[in-house]
Amino acid sequence: MSKMEYMQVDCLQVPKMLFQMEKYKNLSNTAKILYSLFLDRLKFAVQNGWVDHNGDLFVIYPKSEMKKDLNTTRYGVDQAVQELVNAGNLVRIIPNNGKANHFYINDIYENEMEEESMMTLDSIMENMPMEKREMIMDKMVKASRDILDTIADMGYLDEYDTPLTSMEERGYYDEEGNLDIDAIEADGYEFGMGLAFGVLSVNDGKPERVLEIQKYVNEQYERCSKKKFMKVLETIARMNGNEDVYIEDMYACNKEARAYYLSELMMCFNFVFNEMWQGTGCAAGCDVKNQKE
Numbered sequence: 001m002s003k004m005e006y007m008q009v010d011c012l013q014v015p016k017m018l019f020q021m022e023k024y025k026n027l028s029n030t031a032k033i034l035y036s037l038f039l040d041r042l043k044f045a046v047q048n049g050w051v052d053h054n055g056d057l058f059v060i061y062p063k064s065e066m067k068k069d070l071n072t073t074r075y076g077v078d079q080a081v082q083e084l085v086n087a088g089n090l091v092r093i094i095p096n097n098g099k100a101n102h103f104y105i106n107d108i109y110e111n112e113m114e115e116e117s118m119m120t121l122d123s124i125m126e127n128m129p130m131e132k133r134e135m136i137m138d139k140m141v142k143a144s145r146d147i148l149d150t151i152a153d154m155g156y157l158d159e160y161d162t163p164l165t166s167m168e169e170r171g172y173y174d175e176e177g178n179l180d181i182d183a184i185e186a187d188g189y190e191f192g193m194g195l196a197f198g199v200l201s202v203n204d205g206k207p208e209r210v211l212e213i214q215k216y217v218n219e220q221y222e223r224c225s226k227k228k229f230m231k232v233l234e235t236i237a238r239m240n241g242n243e244d245v246y247i248e249d250m251y252a253c254n255k256e257a258r259a260y261y262l263s264e265l266m267m268c269f270n271f272v273f274n275e276m277w278q279g280t281g282c283a284a285g286c287d288v289k290n291q292k293e
Contacts, residue, residue, distance in 0.1 A: 027083055
């Protein structure tokens with residue numbers, strides 16, 4: 001055979017991404033070759049009628065043939081298949097009533113494009129102001145719940161067993177799915193009361209310090225985003241020794257609920273201090289007005 005002549009060889013194409021992507025680097029070479037063999041078999045799917053009722057192509061590949069093609073044992077075949085199932089669901093197996101399984105082969109390039117799309121969404125949200133980011137997340141949560149409700153209404157799920165959201169756990173929605181403003185404001189009132197009396201207790205005998213804290217909290221309430229303001233409240237609450245349950249209620253609120261919660265919290269917080277400032281002395285056990293005079 002001259003240098004210009006060569007024998008045509010039927011080659012197996014192996015995706016480079018199996019060697020380049022971090023998520024696939026731990027795949028054994030046997031698993032990588034097996035995935036390539038699955039891809040190669042897809043070209044026979046249409047002519048062999050390997051198409052399900054949804055129009056999706058699948059591959060029939062008996063394990064006896066896998067053993068021969070890979071020159072390995074039955075155990076080696078099972079290991080390689082399981083690696084592909086675990087690695088980003090490259091292969092999905094559907095049993096076939098005791099016959100050779102149906103293997104659905106996911107396109108590695110489509111998988112990566114979907115990941116890149118999600119990464120792009122994440123990067124966009126990272127550059128958003130906090131309030132807009134929270135609004136997007138609230139919409140995503142609501143959409144997922146609506147989808148599950150629709151599936152349940154269609155009769156495919158009697159009761160979907162999904163974790164309750166923090167809002168639902170605290171009863172911040174009524175039976176019709178609307179905000180239960182009374183429940184939200186009640187928790188805000190309780191936290192505001194606990195926060196104010198905590199400040200008074202920790203700063204007993206220091207009325208000017210108490211009023212400095214009140215002024216600071218009110219200034220931050222006006223200036224900061226609600227999310228940042230909650231950090232201010234959390235810091236003071238932890239200094240006071242307030243129970244974590246109140247802090248958790250505050251963070252459980254979505255954007256709409258948070259406005260009601262914090263408004264009631266601040267009303268109660270200022271009520272305690274203003275009562276003290278008016279000379280009753282009932283809140284702190286001291287008369288700030290008389291001390292200042």
